[in-house]
Amino acid sequence: MQQTDILRRLMMLSAGMVAVLAAASLSASAQTATTTTSTAVAPTTSTTTAGNLATAVGAPKGAATAQMAQEACQRQRVRTAKFLQSGVPEQFGSEEPFTFAPNKPCS
DSSP states (O other), rough: HHHHHHHHHHHHHHHHHHHHHHHHHHHHTOOOOOOOOOOOOOOOOOSSSSOTTTTTTTOOOOOOHHHHHHHHHHHHHHHHHHHHHOOOOOOOTOOOOOOOTTOOOOO
């Protein structure tokens, strides 16, 4: 009886190893090196105030500005006022149109 348990464990172990090796070979085949030629176009200069995402130097650093915080505060106040008026909380994706007033303080 003990001998059949040992054989069963060995068969399960070998089947597990085969599955792991098969998954590893699929992962490795997806990472094969290929040579390609680049047809990139040189970035053009833009007069907009957004960061140039084509280069790491011009990309935004991820920090929120004071204006972004003010807009978020104003949006939250509008949502809260709407909830108090109607009694129905806002659902995800059902945001109402919002007009940001940069000169209006949010305190």
